[in-house]
Amino acid sequence: MEVDTSLSQSSSPVPLPLILQRPSVPAILIAQGAEALLFRSTYLLPSLPCALKYRPSKPYRHPTLDLRLTKHRILSEARVLTKCRREGVPVPGVYALDEGAGWMMIEWVDGEVVRIRLNEWLSRRAQEGVPQGVEDGKLVGLMRRIGSAVGRMHGVGVVHGDLTTSNLMLRPVPAEGVNGGGMLDGEIVLIDFGLASQSTQDEDRAVDLYVLERAFGSTHSKAESLFTEVLGAYEKSFKGANIVLKKLEEVRMRGRKRSMLG
Amino acid sequence: MALECINLEHVPASHTIHAALFQNIKNASFLHQQLLAGNTEFEYALIDASVIISRLHALAAIYRAVNDLLGNKLRSRNVHSEIVFSLSPNNNIAESFRRFGISPETTSLLVIKVSTPSSPAAGEDIQSHLSKVVDGEQVDFSDGVLRAMTDMVRVKKIYKLNYSSGVNGRGKENAVYGSDRTSQDSKELEMLILGSMALRGATN
Incomplete structure (x- = not known):
C-alpha cells in the first residue's frame, strides 16, 4: 500500500498563511471548521501562547467578494471580543489582526x-x-x-x-x-x-x-x-x-x- | 545598561529590533527638534515612556508596524513613525505623535530602531550614537522600570479605559477575574490596550 509521507508533514490541507511561514515557535493546527482554521501559535514572544484564527480564501468565491467577506468577518469578531472584554464578559482578548491577510491572534485560553x-x-x-x-x-x-x-x-x-x-x-x-x-x-x-x-x-x-x-x-x-x-x-x-x-x-x-x- | 536586541515572533530574522530606555532626559527638546527637522541621523521611534505600561505594550506596537511594513501598508512616513502611530487607538496620526511621541517635556524615553534589509543598522552603532546624542540615564527596558515611569491616569484617558476592567456600573460581583487584584488589574489593562491597538483603523 502506498503511503503518502507528505501527509504526515502537512498539518493542514490548505497552504499555511504567510504569517505562519515566518520564524516562530511552530504553530499547531488545533481545529478546523468550514470557515476558519485555528492554530496554537505565539504572540511577540516564544513564551506567550496565542490562538491564531485564519480564514483562508475560498477559491469558489469571486476574489473581491471573498476579500470583503473575510475582512468583514475578522473585524466583526474582533470588535465583539474587545467589546465583551472591556465590559468584563469572560472572553479571550484580542492581540493582533490583519484583516487583509485573513488572520486574527487572540489570547490563548487554558483548560x-x-x-x-x-x-x-x-x-x-x-x-x-x-x-x-x-x-x-x-x-x-x-x-x-x-x-x-x-x-x-x-x-x-x-x-x-x-x-x-x-x-x-x-x-x-x-x-x-x-x-x-x-x-x-x-x-x-x-x-x-x-x-x-x-x-x-x-x-x-x-x-x-x-x-x-x-x-x-x-x-x-x-x-x-x-x-x-x-x-x-x-x-x-x-x-x-x-x-x-x-x-x-x-x-x-x-x-x-x-x-x-x- | 545596554541596548537590547529583540527578535519578535512572526517577524523575519532580517528585521531585528533594538530598544533602549532612558530616564532623566535633559535634552528632549533637542531630540524632538531633530524629528521635526527630519534629520536622517535620527531614524528612531522616540516614544514617551510615561504612556507605555509594559514591554508587551511597546512590542505590540512594534509588531504591528513591522507587519504593516512587510505588507506594504504603512500609513505614515516610515516604520519608526509607524511604531508611534501603532500605539494609538485611533487613526489620527498627528495626534498619535503628540500623545505617544517625544515632546520637549519628555523625561523618560523609549528608543526603538528597526534594522531592515534596506537600511541595516548594527547594535553597536546605534548604542554609540544614542550614548552621544541622548542626554539621560540609560536603564533596563523591563516591566518593573517601565511601571515606575507610567502615568496611569493619562494612559487610561488615552485608551478610554476609565472604568477599570469592565466595571460599567450595575453591581458587578467580579467573579470573572480571579483573586489577586493588582497584578491581575494591570494584566487586564494591558489586554484592553492591546485590543484597542489591534482594532485601530478597522473600518468596514
Whole structure:
C-alpha cells in the first residue's frame, strides 16, 4: 500500500498563511471548521501562547467578494471580543489582526471545553453508579456559572450566534485547591464569536439560549434536566432577562427559525 | 545598561529590533527638534515612556508596524513613525505623535530602531550614537522600570479605559477575574490596550 509521507508533514490541507511561514515557535493546527482554521501559535514572544484564527480564501468565491467577506468577518469578531472584554464578559482578548491577510491572534485560553469535561464527568458518575439527581452540587454550580456568563454577554449587547458546550471553556482557576479542584471547576470563558453580532433583541437572545438548551439535550442528555439552573442564573444576570425567558418559550414552540408565513 | 536586541515572533530574522530606555532626559527638546527637522541621523521611534505600561505594550506596537511594513501598508512616513502611530487607538496620526511621541517635556524615553534589509543598522552603532546624542540615564527596558515611569491616569484617558476592567456600573460581583487584584488589574489593562491597538483603523 502506498503511503503518502507528505501527509504526515502537512498539518493542514490548505497552504499555511504567510504569517505562519515566518520564524516562530511552530504553530499547531488545533481545529478546523468550514470557515476558519485555528492554530496554537505565539504572540511577540516564544513564551506567550496565542490562538491564531485564519480564514483562508475560498477559491469558489469571486476574489473581491471573498476579500470583503473575510475582512468583514475578522473585524466583526474582533470588535465583539474587545467589546465583551472591556465590559468584563469572560472572553479571550484580542492581540493582533490583519484583516487583509485573513488572520486574527487572540489570547490563548487554558483548560478544556465544557462538552468534554461534562461528558467525562457524567460518564465517570455513571460508572460509579451514582444515580441521577444525587450529589449534583458541582454540576449545578457549573450550570449556574454558564447561565451568568451568557447573561453577562447578553447584558452588554452581544449575542453569540452559536452557543454550544463546545464554545464554552472551563479555564482552571489558579487559586483553587489541591490538584486543580474538580473536573467541573474553573471559570467559564466564552469562545468562538465567528457568528456573533451586536444585538439587544430578545428574539436573538432567546435563540442563543434555545441553541444552548438543544446542545445540552443532544450531547449531555443526563444534564438536560438541570438546564433550569442555567436559566435561573441567567435571569438574575441582567435587567430584562425575564423577558428573554418568556421569549424562549415562544422559540421552543416553533424552533430556531422564525416563521415567515403570514 | 545596554541596548537590547529583540527578535519578535512572526517577524523575519532580517528585521531585528533594538530598544533602549532612558530616564532623566535633559535634552528632549533637542531630540524632538531633530524629528521635526527630519534629520536622517535620527531614524528612531522616540516614544514617551510615561504612556507605555509594559514591554508587551511597546512590542505590540512594534509588531504591528513591522507587519504593516512587510505588507506594504504603512500609513505614515516610515516604520519608526509607524511604531508611534501603532500605539494609538485611533487613526489620527498627528495626534498619535503628540500623545505617544517625544515632546520637549519628555523625561523618560523609549528608543526603538528597526534594522531592515534596506537600511541595516548594527547594535553597536546605534548604542554609540544614542550614548552621544541622548542626554539621560540609560536603564533596563523591563516591566518593573517601565511601571515606575507610567502615568496611569493619562494612559487610561488615552485608551478610554476609565472604568477599570469592565466595571460599567450595575453591581458587578467580579467573579470573572480571579483573586489577586493588582497584578491581575494591570494584566487586564494591558489586554484592553492591546485590543484597542489591534482594532485601530478597522473600518468596514
